[in-house]
Amino acid sequence: MDTLVKCIEDLRMKLNRYRKHGLKEYPTRTIFIDQLLEALGWDIRDPDEVELEYSTIDGKSVDYAAKINRRLVLFIEAKALNDPLTDVKAITQVVGYAANAGVEWCILTNGINYKVYHSTEKTEAPEKLLFEISLDPKETEGMSIQQVAEQFARFSRDSMAKGVLDEIGEQIFTTGKIRKALDKLFMDPPNTLIKVIRSTLEDDSIKPAQIKKALKTLWSQPSETEIPSTYRYTKKPVPSSESKVKEYNEEHHLNGKPQEVVELFKTLDKFCRELDPKIVQRETLKHYIKYKHGNNIFCCVRIHKSGLRVLLKLNYSDLESPAEYVRDVSNIGHLGVGDFELTIDSLQRFQNAKSLIQKSFERNKSK
Numbered sequence: 001m002d003t004l005v006k007c008i009e010d011l012r013m014k015l016n017r018y019r020k021h022g023l024k025e026y027p028t029r030t031i032f033i034d035q036l037l038e039a040l041g042w043d044i045r046d047p048d049e050v051e052l053e054y055s056t057i058d059g060k061s062v063d064y065a066a067k068i069n070r071r072l073v074l075f076i077e078a079k080a081l082n083d084p085l086t087d088v089k090a091i092t093q094v095v096g097y098a099a100n101a102g103v104e105w106c107i108l109t110n111g112i113n114y115k116v117y118h119s120t121e122k123t124e125a126p127e128k129l130l131f132e133i134s135l136d137p138k139e140t141e142g143m144s145i146q147q148v149a150e151q152f153a154r155f156s157r158d159s160m161a162k163g164v165l166d167e168i169g170e171q172i173f174t175t176g177k178i179r180k181a182l183d184k185l186f187m188d189p190p191n192t193l194i195k196v197i198r199s200t201l202e203d204d205s206i207k208p209a210q211i212k213k214a215l216k217t218l219w220s221q222p223s224e225t226e227i228p229s230t231y232r233y234t235k236k237p238v239p240s241s242e243s244k245v246k247e248y249n250e251e252h253h254l255n256g257k258p259q260e261v262v263e264l265f266k267t268l269d270k271f272c273r274e275l276d277p278k279i280v281q282r283e284t285l286k287h288y289i290k291y292k293h294g295n296n297i298f299c300c301v302r303i304h305k306s307g308l309r310v311l312l313k314l315n316y317s318d319l320e321s322p323a324e325y326v327r328d329v330s331n332i333g334h335l336g337v338g339d340f341e342l343t344i345d346s347l348q349r350f351q352n353a354k355s356l357i358q359k360s361f362e363r364n365k366s367k
Helices: 002-021 025-039 088-100 145-155 157-162 164-187 191-201 208-219 250-254 259-274 347-364
Strands: 050-055 061-068 071-078 105-109 113-118 129-134 231-233 246-248 280-284 289-293 296-304 307-312 326-328 340-344
Touching: 002 025, 002 145, 025 061, 025 071, 061 157, 071 088, 088 105, 088 113, 113 145, 113 164, 129 145, 129 164, 129 259, 145 157, 145 164, 157 164, 164 208, 164 259, 191 208, 246 250, 250 259, 250 280, 259 280, 259 289, 259 296, 259 307, 259 347, 296 347, 307 347, 340 347
Parallel strands: 071 105
Antiparallel strands: 050 061, 061 071, 105 113, 113 129, 231 246, 280 289, 289 296, 296 307, 307 340, 326 340
């Protein structure tokens, strides 16, 4: 890990200088991508481990085809340094190359940002994005360099050999599929589900219509504070007849985010609401989402491509030995309420952070 951290530090020092040059694809590969892959344990000079310009079935080629014991495990497609990596055609192309070759994982990168896709997911290509990580400190603000290195290490040679990406992908994508299935079942329950619930209840006085209503109540998202479903935002007061109102909802924050970040938010959202289901309210603002107990805010969440930034109303000085994902932002300009920030980039890190979120809730809940 020390070698990888040192490599990230070196590459960060080059960013601003080479961005001005507008590097094309080949120099981007030689200056940025090759160096990172080597720090991740891939021997790019050994074609039995990393085959360059790997030929695909349609006569095209993939820039890097990484192998474990000569078995293809990862495709990497490079773009120019300043490429935004948002072209759906490019995403579909690299995902298609991997799927057609029976390769589960592929990466689209401009040498700075690395977007990791699970090629065989049964969904549109952009939605196959598991996670995204960047060398740019601005894109990973709040993350320690150790955290950034841990994210890159997910596709190191050792991690690919151990099936780390497979494990993370199965957890994230399976959870998302089950969540969608439960949404469908609970919001429009079939008669078979109603019958199972009635038989389990052993109470004939509860009618099917009551069960349907209860399921919707238990499973549906909470109404937002003050204005149901969305937060209406306007920069300055204007006459009501001329008012231009913009709505912000959950989709505003989740649109285009990797699946891991979506599941992280869904998990945190559920945890915050269940701290006190009758009292906790969620309010969606332009830049962040906040959770309140009565009138008291106890948690604010900003959703980034690389993970969640969670602000809590706690004192940093109260911690004896803060973890690397915790920082004091009391003297740093930030969006949201609270001076105690957590950077959550995995479900495991969320499990470790739950006690701090609950502590903020306990300290700030309404009497």
